[in-house]
Amino acid sequence: MQGHGRERHGRAGQASDPPTEPVLISARGVGKRYGDTRVLESIDFEVDARGFMLVTGPNGSGKTTLLRLCAGLATPTAGELDLRTPRESIGYAGHEPLVYRELTAIENLDLYGRLYRVPERRERIGMLLERFGLWHARNQRAGSFSRGMQQRLSLCRALLHEPELLVLDEPYSGLDDAGAELLDRELAALRPHATFVVATHDPDRVLPLATTRLGFA
Amino acid sequence: MRRYAADVAVLARKDLTLELRARDTLPAMLLFVVSTLVVFHFALPKHSSDLAAKGLLWVAIVFTALVGLTRAFVAEREQRLIDGLLLAPCDRSAIWLGKCAAVLAFLGVAELVALPAYAAFFSGIGWSTIVAVVLADIGIVAVGTLLAAVAAVSRTRELLLPVLFLPLAIPVIVGGVGASVAESPGRYLGFLCLYDVVFAIISWASFEYVVTE
Numbered sequence: 001m002q003g004h005g006r007e008r009h010g011r012a013g014q015a016s017d018p019p020t021e022p023v024l025i026s027a028r029g030v031g032k033r034y035g036d037t038r039v040l041e042s043i044d045f046e047v048d049a050r051g052f053m054l055v056t057g058p059n060g061s062g063k064t065t066l067l068r069l070c071a072g073l074a075t076p077t078a079g080e081l082d083l084r085t086p087r088e089s090i091g092y093a094g095h096e097p098l099v100y101r102e103l104t105a106i107e108n109l110d111l112y113g114r115l116y117r118v119p120e121r122r123e124r125i126g127m128l129l130e131r132f133g134l135w136h137a138r139n140q141r142a143g144s145f146s147r148g149m150q151q152r153l154s155l156c157r158a159l160l161h162e163p164e165l166l167v168l169d170e171p172y173s174g175l176d177d178a179g180a181e182l183l184d185r186e187l188a189a190l191r192p193h194a195t196f197v198v199a200t201h202d203p204d205r206v207l208p209l210a211t212t213r214l215g216f217a
Numbered sequence: 218m219r220r221y222a223a224d225v226a227v228l229a230r231k232d233l234t235l236e237l238r239a240r241d242t243l244p245a246m247l248l249f250v251v252s253t254l255v256v257f258h259f260a261l262p263k264h265s266s267d268l269a270a271k272g273l274l275w276v277a278i279v280f281t282a283l284v285g286l287t288r289a290f291v292a293e294r295e296q297r298l299i300d301g302l303l304l305a306p307c308d309r310s311a312i313w314l315g316k317c318a319a320v321l322a323f324l325g326v327a328e329l330v331a332l333p334a335y336a337a338f339f340s341g342i343g344w345s346t347i348v349a350v351v352l353a354d355i356g357i358v359a360v361g362t363l364l365a366a367v368a369a370v371s372r373t374r375e376l377l378l379p380v381l382f383l384p385l386a387i388p389v390i391v392g393g394v395g396a397s398v399a400e401s402p403g404r405y406l407g408f409l410c411l412y413d414v415v416f417a418i419i420s421w422a423s424f425e426y427v428v429t430e
Contacts, residue, residue, distance in 0.1 A: 072304070073300055073303060073430060074429075074430035086306070087305075088306035090304060092300070092304055094297070094300065095297075096296055096300070097296075098296070098300055098301035098304075099296075099298075099301075100235060100292060100296075101292075101296065102238040102239050102292075103231070103234065103235070107234070111231055112301065114224075114227045115224060115228075115302075115305035115307050116305060116306060117306075141238075157301070
């Protein structure tokens with residue numbers, strides 16, 4: 001099942017990157033098992049600082065597990081994964097929006113802003129909510145949001161602390177056309193300043209930004 | 218240290234806010250403890266000993282705590298919000314301590330109702346019982362919150378938490394009942410203090426390993 005027939009594409013587009021960028025994520029022979037279930041096996045890759053690794057593959061191929069490893073949410077059961085960035089510099093948006101349904105959009109971001117010690121927290125939250133078109137719904141509970149609005153809020157949460165490494169699992173999921181175009185613009189704007197690991201079923205959307213591609217068969 | 222305390226306060230406040238909005242844990246605990254005491258009031262034969270009544274009080278307290286603990290990680294489990302907390306740069310034991318503070322507050326409120334109800338149904342409560350309840354709450358919450366986190370990642374969580382928690386709550390009941398009925402409760406209160414310290418340290422130190430995948 002997962003972990004077989006993996007296609008690796010090396011570091012595509014590396015020539016266009018400055019050669020002095022250090023490696024931010026280095027994986028050697030990484031594997032992950034949950035009990036008897038092997039999810040990942042012998043994965044090797046490197047992501048340079050300010051690089052963009054695109055992860056593609058069918059459902060159940062291990063993309064989400066790989067991204068969880070890259071975000072520090074899980075540890076490999078085999079091999080070595082060297083994550084050379086502190087936890088406070090990682091932004092993660094996964095399948096779940098990771099926001100409390102009973103809290104409003106502002107309260108959710110304020111909670112994470114406090115935990116991340118975001119400077120000028122209120123201004124930053126207001127700016128993000130405005131940019132992602134959620135300012136009008138700032139005092140509504142996240143549980144009342146549509147799937148697309150929750151995804152936007154999830155992206156606000158992931159970007160709140162201006163992370164050095166952004167790990168995005170299906171970031172376009174649930175977004176309408178306007179939301180997807182907004183995310184395109186955000187990714188393009190952040191591209192020179194951050195490192196990305198992005199899994200998506202729509203690789204063409206972010207392919208121009210990618211420096212590395214890891215394909216799961 | 219100030220940063221750690223601030224993180225704990227933020228996390229505990231979040232849980233209290235969630236409960237104020239959702240109101241799905243505290244009402245259940247209150248209803249449970251009052252109805253349990255009512256049942257015991259009618260179930261216990263007249264002229265039963267104070268020891269038996271005090272024992273039932275402690276049974277009610279432990280099971281009321283279990284109701285609260287079962288719901289302690291519901292939001293974090295159902296919406297995988299534990300990931301959001303684990304990603305935050307706070308010490309992961311702060312998540313445990315914040316959750317402990319919230320559960321302790323819920324349990325304290327439940328007991329503010331339960332103890333007068335007990336006094337009305339059975340007999341008066343002495344200072345040693347009140348001190349024992351406070352000490353027992355700390356131990357119950359420390360152990361229970363860790364075990365609730367363990368159970369939260371399991372498919373059989375509703376079964377797993379009581380199975381793990383109740384054996385570890387036996388010393389609390391022994392100490393609590395002992396402190397409530399003994400003429401010199403100091404030994405039992407000391408035992409509860411020791412239980413609190415040992416299990417709080419173990420739970421605080423091991424929480425990170427429990428929630429890490």
